[in-house]
Amino acid sequence: MIIELGHFALILALPLALIQATVPLWGAERRHAGMMALGDLTALAQFALIALAFATLVNAYITSDFSVLNVAENSSSAKPLIYKISGVWGNHEGSMMLWVLILTLFGAAVAWFGDNLPAPLKARVLAVQAMIGAGFFLFILFTSDPFQRLADPPLEGNGLNPVLQDPGLAFHPPMLYLGYVGFAVAFAFAVAALIEGKVDAAWARWVRPWTLAAWCALTIGIAMGSWWAYYTLGWGGWWFWDPVENASFMPWLVGTALLHSAIVVEKRDALKGWTVLLAILTFSLSLIGTFLVRSGVLTSVHAFALDPRRGLFILVLLAVAIGGSLLLYAVRAPALAGGGLFAPISREGALVLNNVLLTTGAATVFIGTLYPLFLDAVGGPKLSVGYPFFDRTFVPIMVPLLLAVAVGPFLGWKRGDLRGALERLWIAFGLALALGAIALYLSQGGPILAVGGLMLAAWVGFGAITEWVGRTRLSWRRALHLPRAAHGMTLAHLGLAVTVAGIAASAWQVERIAVMHPGDNIAIGGYTLHLDRLSGLDTPSYHAERADIRVTAGDRAITVMHPEKRHYPLEQMTRGETAIRTTFLADLYLALGDDDGKGGATIRAYWKPLVPWIWIGAVFMALGGVLSLSDRRFRVGVARRAAPASAVTEAGE
């Protein structure tokens, strides 16, 4: 497969996208079946073309074809196969190819699985999708072409940044993109609904699986990034509130709000305009995140020699896509009136509270991320907005949310009984109090806020379990009878509790930093660490210094751990490889520092209670999403049958 074929396929996808962006839209206006159906064909063809283009690029990486500029700059022949492949998206051009691959994949999926959609809606969704696709094809072709040849190919490539040669980071971008781009489908549904001027329970039901799928991927993507930071950075930090992290966290927060408000549209035929706005905002924040990261507005430009045209191009794309959709929103949304009463104390009331808090939280992150830039632009002082700001503003907003998460599912639709709900939660409340008391006693005047966090986690977790037990009454038959979405909610809320517990408990970490010589030992978290040996290790990619550290607890041998410090000669970089032993209740975390020139080296040892729960919780949340996704209501074919049914009869389900 030659790279020019890929380039050609990408170029060919552009007119297809332009056709798909116009003809089905027109067809939907004129109710012309053939024109509407054309969208399916072009969506599938676009995917095939982009897949071909992507495949030629992957092939160039696998075969180390250094006559391709992109390969020569970002790969080398000595890398293991997996990092040759992940190197494809380890750079700007390749990652944009991955972006459009996923975009067209989703477009093809809508075309393929969307038989249950009314033809005009489907045609419009695909048209909006194609508009986004066309914008990104142009972006790649004009500013970020990965298919350029070198006249004078080098014998060896520049290699892949060693930081990226890591299983966690290899698959972090694809998951993140699945999330970002998946939200493009929700966006397309929102814009299509605005064009049609109709949002109903059926619409909410159709848009939900796409949103759920995107949300699951984004959850995993963010968790992977954070986990990677944790095991790479050598001291176990996992979240920094840096602009690039925030860029992925904001769509997650608003996407979470969208998932919840779509339920209200489906069940109560209310919050329509708001839900459409959330669908637009979620994808907009994904685009803005891309812009912030790619344009160099927030991160330093010259470090990567980014092309300023790229920033400008994305900004124009942003202005057209988001501005256009918000304009359409301003014109059409006022007509989207909802029906039915809306009691403050009810399931829908709780979901509104959820939305208020999640969107305010996202806005807080937004303000914190952009404020330094804003202040600078208006001639104010240069400031840093770091974790202390977010600890003092974002975290307090999440406290009432966590308090409400346990209560919400106990409230009925339309008219909830808050007292009844709280009465059913007294066990969860008691357990949370007891856990708090134990934690307070054990931590001996340690961090009080962490005790509070742990109690909140217990409240959410036991609340979710109580609710599940109340519904299933621990009967297998009843449990099987419940809709899977219900189990999904329990699992996701439980995951939230687990993550919060992990975050809270990280305040109790223990740290020992010492220069050790072979034969020395230190004690941490009930373990004794014996440094047995410091040695060198050579591989084709790097040279490593390696420590053999024997871990014992009393007389018992536990394990031997090997933190390393790796030097990559080709890339001229050094990075640490930490050693982590997890019991799932706590991590023992070791990093190797510099040698002291006298046969010893700095060892950083940490004992981190409950830290793995941060990511285990995220996995629970994503699994909860997947479980909901498998609910029969969202399966192909069901929605059409259910569509005419009114929201009220469905509400009893």
Next chain:
Amino acid sequence: MRRFLYIVPLALFIALVIYFFVAMRGGYDPSTLPSAMIGKPVPTFDLPGPLVPPSYAGPRVKLGFSNRDLLGHVVLVNFFASWCIPCRVEHPVLMGLGPAADVPVVGIAYKDKSQDAVGFLNEYGNPYVAVAMDEGGRTGIDFGVYGVPETYLIDKHGIIRLRYVGPLTAEVVAREILPAVRTLQQSP
């Protein structure tokens, strides 16, 4: 009134785009920080010179100096280091600066070893009328240096008037440095 609410998101977004556009056009560089030392006196320091003078030394080159030595004339203080790659980019500009601009440039080798700094100057030439070693980097911190090369413009009264971060270019010198130097030289 109700319709007006639906325009709010669009209005906010337009403001955001304009602001992004201005931020991008303005050549905004988040990695460049303003100095907190502008308008303040040069910090107190007394640094030794390199152990061996650079071969291109000449009689005028002073080895080692203190903040008091800077009083009385407009002077540029340049922080450099032999391990710093952008410093090599900047070096020809400094070499061409002294005579034409009629402004003395003094060099402080930041976190550098004596023989390395001298080796660097021997290889690329010595643009400085005085060279001092800041091996521990303490004086650098007192100036607010966060990455070499950095250049400070000091007035006759020993007040820091301007800082430039990153390698000087001929354009920056002509556009920013020299006009400021002239103004300061003419003022009492």
Next chain:
Amino acid sequence: MRFFLLLLAILLATLTPPARAVEPNEMLKNPALEARARAISRELRCLVCQNESIDDSNADLAHDLRLLLRQRLAAGDTDRQAIDFIVARYGDFVLLQPPVEPATYLLWFGPAALLIVAAASAAIFVNRRNRTLREPAPLSAEEKRRLDTLLDERY
């Protein structure tokens, strides 16, 4: 996408001689003083990194600032004096927690104001909604019984 940041950090790191995060030989003998130094250094930004504190950073400058901070504390500075010493040289930018001043009112109070606005809008929405729609007739005893059985079935 966060790897771009790491890339940046590493590119910058290659421009400076290598050093690492808090080293054993940096630490003060006096544990109380060392604890204060750690706490302060968590609040100070490593100038060449993205939102990393000097306590976490591997950058050379962060190492120097950690040492300097400890010197100041050992010489008898209060926490405030030690922080001011560094702010005097590097400006407010080194503070990970921006100061509360007129320029940052929007930053610090914006989120709370937004929360109030959002909560008030939601309350007004719910209220207006219920005023425009008439309350339905209360349930009869029969309807109530049926509803209760239905609610029991409900998940």
